[in-house]
Amino acid sequence: MYSNSALLRTIFFALxxxxxxxxxxxxxxxxxxxxxxxxxxxxxxxxxxxxxxxSYPGAVKAVLWSGSANSWVxxxxxxxxxxxxxxxxxxxxxxxxxxSGADHAVMWTGWQGSWVxxxxxxxxxxxxxxxxxxxxxxxAVIDGLSIAGLWSGSAVSWIPLATTNSAVLGxxxxxxxxxxxxxxxxxxxxxxxxxxxxxxxxxxxxxxxxGVTQVGGYRQGGSLTMACMWSGTAATRQGLHPPTASTSVxxxxxxxxxxxxxxxxxxxxxxxxxxxxxxxxxxQFLPQHFIRSYATGIAIHNGITYVTGYGETxxxxxxxxxxxxxxxxxVSGIIGLNDVVWNPAYPRPITIRVTxxxxxxxxxxxxxxxxGAFGFQVGGAGQAVVLVDGPTQLTRRKNIYLDGNPIDLxxxxxNNGDCDGSGEVDAADIDVVIAQxxxxxxxxxxxxSGEVDAADIDICIANFGAVGD
Numbered sequence: 001m002y003s004n005s006a007l008l009r010t011i012f013f014a015l016x017x018x019x020x021x022x023x024x025x026x027x028x029x030x031x032x033x034x035x036x037x038x039x040x041x042x043x044x045x046x047x048x049x050x051x052x053x054x055s056y057p058g059a060v061k062a063v064l065w066s067g068s069a070n071s072w073v074x075x076x077x078x079x080x081x082x083x084x085x086x087x088x089x090x091x092x093x094x095x096x097x098x099x100s101g102a103d104h105a106v107m108w109t110g111w112q113g114s115w116v117x118x119x120x121x122x123x124x125x126x127x128x129x130x131x132x133x134x135x136x137x138x139x140a141v142i143d144g145l146s147i148a149g150l151w152s153g154s155a156v157s158w159i160p161l162a163t164t165n166s167a168v169l170g171x172x173x174x175x176x177x178x179x180x181x182x183x184x185x186x187x188x189x190x191x192x193x194x195x196x197x198x199x200x201x202x203x204x205x206x207x208x209x210x211g212v213t214q215v216g217g218y219r220q221g222g223s224l225t226m227a228c229m230w231s232g233t234a235a236t237r238q239g240l241h242p243p244t245a246s247t248s249v250x251x252x253x254x255x256x257x258x259x260x261x262x263x264x265x266x267x268x269x270x271x272x273x274x275x276x277x278x279x280x281x282x283x284q285f286l287p288q289h290f291i292r293s294y295a296t297g298i299a300i301h302n303g304i305t306y307v308t309g310y311g312e313t314x315x316x317x318x319x320x321x322x323x324x325x326x327x328x329x330x331v332s333g334i335i336g337l338n339d340v341v342w343n344p345a346y347p348r349p350i351t352i353r354v355t356x357x358x359x360x361x362x363x364x365x366x367x368x369x370x371x372g373a374f375g376f377q378v379g380g381a382g383q384a385v386v387l388v389d390g391p392t393q394l395t396r397r398k399n400i401y402l403d404g405n406p407i408d409l410x411x412x413x414x415n416n417g418d419c420d421g422s423g424e425v426d427a428a429d430i431d432v433v434i435a436q437x438x439x440x441x442x443x444x445x446x447x448x449s450g451e452v453d454a455a456d457i458d459i460c461i462a463n464f465g466a467v468g469d
Contacts, residue, residue: 029285032319034069039316042308044087045252045297050308051085051093052319062095064088064110067306067321075108077115087130094128094136103127107136107153118151120158130171135189137168137176148178150189161191170208170252177206177214184216186232199234206230207260208252215240215250215258225249227260229275238275252298259295259307269295269309269322282307282322289313293320302359303379303402325379329402331386332375333409335368337393339416339459341449348448350390350414354378356402378402389468392446394418394425397469417463419443425463433457 032042032050042052042065050065054072061076062083076083080097083106087094093108097115104119105126118136119126126140128151136151140158148166150159161168164181171177176187183198184206197214198204203225204218214230218237226241227248241248245262250272252259258272259282268283283293293311300306307322335350352374354362362378368390378384384402386409389395393414400407417425419432420443436444436452444452446459 026324027280027282027285028323029282030068030321030323032065032069032072032321034072040319041296041310041317042319042321043296043310044085045254045299045306045308046089047299047301048304048306049088049090050297050306050319050321051088051095052308052310053084054319055316060084062093062097062106062108064093065319065321073111075112075115077106077112087128089131089133092131092133094131094138096127105136105138105140105151107131107151116153118153118155118158120149120155129167129169130176132171132173135171135174135176137171137178139167148176148180148187150176159190161187161194163191169206170214172209172211175209175211177209177216179205184214184218184230186214195233197230197234197237199237201237204228205249207250210253210255213253213258215253215260217249217260227258227262227272229253229258240272240275240279242270242279251294251296254298254300254305257298257300257305259298259309261294267292267294269293269307269311269320271295271298271305271307271322271324282309283311285322286311286320290318295322302356303361303382328377328379329404330375330377330406331362331400331409332373332406334411335366335372335374335388336411336413337368337372337390337416337448338413339447339463341447341455348390348392350388350393352376353387354384354400355387356382356384361402387469388412388414390414391421391443392416392419394466395423395468415463415466416446417460417466418468419446419460424467425460425465429460430457433460 038056040054042050044051054061054063060082061074062085064073065071077097082098085093085095096103097106103125105128107116108114120140123140123142128136128138130137139146146165148161148168151157162180166180167178168176169178184204186195187193201218202221206214206216208215217225225247227250230236242262248262250258250260256273262270270279272279290311295307295309297308305324309320310317348368350366350368352364364376366374384400386398419429433444433456436442439452446456
């Protein structure tokens with residue numbers, strides 16, 4: 001017979017195994033190489049777009065994908081012998097183009113002909129490694145030193161952020177992260193704004209930021225680099241280093257997610273969800289011919305987590321995209337209708353719609369004439385809105401949070417009398433009832449009795465002036 005503690009342990013490990021199995025099943029991986037003769041790397045992610053480099057016979061090109069191998073768009077300037085993208089946000093991309101034998105920092109706005117050469121005067125080489133809606137960050141080699149700097153859309157707008165070996169490696173909004181000779185740091189648009197993230201570390205680098213959290217790696221003596229995250233100061237550093245790894249580095253961050261790589265038996269792409277949640281090994285989802293892998297960029301779009309990266313095979317590097325759809329949330333409730341004479345012969349279709357950032361995630365139509373109960377699965381994660389309305393009902397709005405846990409909205413009572421769907425019960429609705437008076441059914445039959453009559457006028461008068469959410 002089991003003791004209580006033994007039984008609890010058995011239940012705990014069974015539950016943990018089930019949750020682990022569920023988590024593993026959520027991740028899928030796609031190769032972004034459009035053919036067997038192409039190699040490359042996916043280096044940045046934003047929304048459902050991915051940025052990187054494709055190499056195929058006779059060309060190395062900056063490319064932009066939209067989730068599949070065949071979606072790639074060539075952004076490489078015709079004058080360049082080689083080019084690559086390292087960063088992307090909606091509408092803007094950054095990287096380099098090799099012009100007359102030298103790498104030049106370049107920005108694009110989504111198509112090949114949009115390229116702008118940002119190479120500063122006097123620089124030997126330069127590259128854009130991060131972009132925002134108004135700025136481009138990166139580095140330029142000037143007088144033998146790699147110097148972190150910012151552009152504002154033109155070569156002459158170059159602003160250096162340091163005087164020692166340095167680089168901007170990531171940015172979000174008005175925040176840039178990278179390193180100087182003193183280690184990891186962040187800036188906010190000028191050299192004087194530099195904030196030290198190194199603290200007491202013997203070495204550190206900040207590779208990415210989402211404007212709130214910064215990620216990278218550090219050493220506390222010796223040669224062991226360990227993945228970490230900060231929240232704006234050196235004192236906030238938290239470790240992400242897996243206990244089974246010899247080294248690890250975080251390269252990008254988006255909200256609660258961080259990505260990078262760890263070295264165990266080999267270099268493996270990895271994602272974290274903060275220091276308190278065990279890392280997820282993304283390499284395990286790759287075919288066996290991949291020798292090592294790296295996760296380089298991360299984005300969350302419509303409830304899906306996108307992780308870009310690349311894996312090494314005998315034939316070279318292959319660009320990769322991992323996806324982790326959010327766990328669907330079950331939304332349920334009961335529609336209650338005011339001022340209704342129940343007549344199953346004249347049911348009313350009530351529409352329940354779930355939206356997030358003005359994008360519809362799910363819709364159901366309930367024929368109210370029986371119970372009014374509804375329930376359905378909806379994808380997505382985070383804040384969302386439920387909108388409930390009908391042909392003569394005023395819209396009701398409910399704010400919800402999608403996280404995989406069931407949501408019961410209870411009874412949602414809809415006010416009646418909006419015959420013309422304007423969102424308000426007014427004189428125009430009374431006119432509709434009068435125009436349909438004596439007819440069977442129609443939008444003027446607000447009480448569902450089967451006939452447009454004086455009772456419908458009374459309902460519109462009683463609710464006069466009411467508006468929807």
